[in-house]
Amino acid sequence: MLIFVLLINACETIPKKVAVDNQNIPEESRARESMIWKNYTGETDDPKIPKLFDYSYAGYKRGEHGIPETFEYHAVFNVMDYGAIPNDTLSDQEAIQAAINAAELHQGGIVFFPPGEYLVNVSPIKSNPITITSSNIILKGSGWGIHGTTINMKDHMLQSYPDQEEWKVNYMFKFYPVEKFSEDAALIISSAKAGDDVIEVAKIDPFKDAKFIQLTMPYNLEAAKTALKGKEARPHWEKVNEKGVTFIEFHEIDHIKGRRIYLKDPLINDINLAYHWNAKPYTALENVGVEDIHFKANFQDEYIHHKDFIHDNAWSIIAMSKMANSWVRRCRFSNITGAVVMDNSHASSILMLMIDGNAGHKLTNVTKSSRVLTGLINDQTNNGQFHGAAMSHWTSGSVIWRVKTPKQGWDSHADIPKNNLVDLYEGSKMTNHGGFYKNEPHHLEGLTLWNYKRVGDTINNYDFWKLSGKDMYWGFSVVNPIIVGLHGSTTTFNEKNVGYLESLGEFVLPESLYEAQLKYRMKKTPKWLLESLKQWQAMESKWLQKKS
Structure with a gap:
């Protein structure tokens, strides 16, 4: 067994302070804290300000x-x-x-x-x-x-x-x-909200040896109405007009208890039972x-x-x-x-x-x-x-x-x-x-x-x-x-x-x-x-x- 230590080209002295293009971006002393950020952290509670999605799980x-x-x-x-x-x-x-x-x-x-x-x-x-x-x-x-x-x-x-x-x-x-993606899908049988970290499936056997999972909402016209937030679609948008929208998200499984699968990161979408969400094992390198x-x-x-x-x-x-x-x-x-x-x-x-x-x-x-x-x-x-x-x-x-x-x-x-x-x-x-x-x-x-x-x-x-x-x-x-x-x-x-x-x-x-x-x-x-x-x-x- 060999030990390989990462070799990095020697760099010049690294400045202690990290900044973004100091010549062109306003000084921090002139910048103010964002109201939508204050709403996110709970410092304020303004119902007119939308809630930011939590993007911190990327990477x-x-x-x-x-x-x-x-x-x-x-x-x-x-x-x-x-x-x-x-x-x-x-x-x-x-x-x-x-x-x-x-x-x-x-x-x-x-x-x-x-x-x-x-x-x-x-x-x-x-x-x-x-x-x-x-x-x-x-x-x-x-x-x-x-x-x-x-x-x-x-x-x-x-x-x-x-x-x-x-x-x-x-x-x-x-x-x-x-190895190909598994086709052994299981219907999700309980509704869930974006931000939740657990789903319930109709059968658990496909996931007993799985590390990753794919959740899919099939194309759905009714879901498209919600997704467009009342906006009119352009007439030549064939896919969204004829099929609706689909949502797909991947997760790493934390553990399984009964027919419940607990995830290491929260759901990105609401899971509405009326839209027939399903789950299946996901093969990844x-x-x-x-x-x-x-x-x-x-x-x-x-x-x-x-x-x-x-x-x-x-x-x-x-x-x-x-x-x-x-x-x-x-x-x-x-x-x-x-x-x-x-x-x-x-x-x-x-x-x-x-x-x-x-x-x-x-x-x-x-x-x-x-x-x-x-x-x-x-x-x-x-x-x-x-x-x-x-x-x-x-x-x-x-x-x-x-x-x-x-x-x-x-x-x-x-x-x-x-x-x-x-x-x-x-x-x-x-x-x-x-x-x-x-x-x-x-x-x-x-x-x-x-x-x-x-x-x-x-x-x-x-x-x-x-x-x-x-x-x-x-x-x-x-x-x-x-x-x-x-x-x-x-x-x-x-x-x-x-x-x-x-x-x-x-x-x-x-x-x-x-x-x-x-x-x-x-x-x-x-x-x-x-x-x-x-x-x-x-x-x-x-x-x-x-x-x-």
């Missing part, structure tokens, strides 16, 4: 524990021992896959990349991603700096079959469990990570949205599906069409990413997931990734935190996500949203924008629920968003389509809603969060000094 192990810095019980599988040779002109892909396969046979391990540049996807003749299909596999480099690890994706991915849709083209690294690597692709075209599969997906790097308690952190991505996508996942984190070089299609996207944290990201590409940090497709209870896309905006890519937070984001636009118009609206209730800093042109009378337009895309559509502390470039709203608006043009306290809610729930700020902020500030400062 690796629900924000309660930090991602490990050491992995004492993981054997190390050095890619050089399997034939990889850095800094030459030959492909290292087979050697990398062989090291991964060996780690999987060992029931887990660190797949380690010593310093140097490794080549993958060299002159491919078919779509051939590197695959990881087991838990406890960590791809670890020697840092993303000049003397660290670079994985160079020499050529773009190919379509798996002729005319494959551009969004289905493989990413370079694919993480997914081989756990303790999977990617860290301390520079991923270099070679996308050099001026990006054109949906031009072809090459522009949209073929230079994309990490795709994770069905993850729990997993992560990507401390990585750099250059000349890519997409950095990281995570789908059907739970309680995982995407943290500390630097994106540079030629801009492409996507930054990050969390889709069909519950309680995923995306944060501490800086997009320094020449034109900005077309879509910024994103949450879409039934994603709920998730957070985008301290992300900078100064040339673009964040994204909600439609298909009715719910109860998500955009916290301390810096972007030039309100959003750069996407998604097929038939799958709109872009977001249901529970979207909170907290201390959003706009750095682009003035926007007047921004409307979150337009009911007319020149084509089928009539603009961003959100049910009653909560907007607190939006500042920077002048922005005004059609306030009849805003659920709650406070301190427009003024930074508020607490600085970060995610951090404040996590501290409030746990009675103190977790050590991992403070360390992550310090580490990211040093990394970001070092990188920006290098560029200047």
Whole structure:
């Protein structure tokens, strides 16, 4: 058994105080405490102020524990021992896959990349991603700096079959469990409220050996009326008009007593028996990570949205599906069409990413997931990734935190996500949203924008629920968003389509809603969060000094 201690590139002195762009954000002495926050903590009790959703459960192990810095019980599988040779002109892909396969046979391990540049996807003749299909596999480099690890994706991915849709083209690294989702569902037989931590099911046998659980409300037209809060749907929103809405959420099981299943995190949605909610075991990879690597692709075209599969997906790097308690952190991505996508996942984190070089299609996207944290990201590409940090497709209870896309905006890519937070984001636009118009609206209730800093042109009378337009895309559509502390470039709203608006043009306290809610729930700020902020500030400062 080998002990592997995480090696971090030496950083310059880390400032004791962590701040957010002190030159541009108002001093704390000039910021006032938000009224909606006071309502949340019980300091005030104003019935006119809506109750904030508790977003603090987002992230690796629900924000309660930090991602490990050491992995004492993981054997190390050095890619050089399997034939990889850095800094030459030959492909290292087979050697990398062989090291991964060996780690999987060992029931887990660190797949380690010593310093140097490794080549993958060299002159491919078919779509051939590197695959990881087991838990406890960590791809670890020697840092993303000049003397660290670079994985160079020499050529773009190919379509798996002729005319494959551009969004289905493989990413370079694919993480997914081989075991399929269970189809043995059980009806939920007791109503429950959002915030409860227990459900009751008609049969308990499917869950006796399960660690994770998926709760689903089938598409329902009656539920859609409630979800839209009385708002009129656009006529071409086929899914919501013809099928209604569906809700899906994932949880980790704490324990089982009789037919009751107790959860480690609270319900995101109300469970109404009339809507036939069901539960089934959820298979996920756990303790999977990617860290301390520079991923270099070679996308050099001026990006054109949906031009072809090459522009949209073929230079994309990490795709994770069905993850729990997993992560990507401390990585750099250059000349890519997409950095990281995570789908059907739970309680995982995407943290500390630097994106540079030629801009492409996507930054990050969390889709069909519950309680995923995306944060501490800086997009320094020449034109900005077309879509910024994103949450879409039934994603709920998730957070985008301290992300900078100064040339673009964040994204909600439609298909009715719910109860998500955009916290301390810096972007030039309100959003750069996407998604097929038939799958709109872009977001249901529970979207909170907290201390959003706009750095682009003035926007007047921004409307979150337009009911007319020149084509089928009539603009961003959100049910009653909560907007607190939006500042920077002048922005005004059609306030009849805003659920709650406070301190427009003024930074508020607490600085970060995610951090404040996590501290409030746990009675103190977790050590991992403070360390992550310090580490990211040093990394970001070092990188920006290098560029200047």
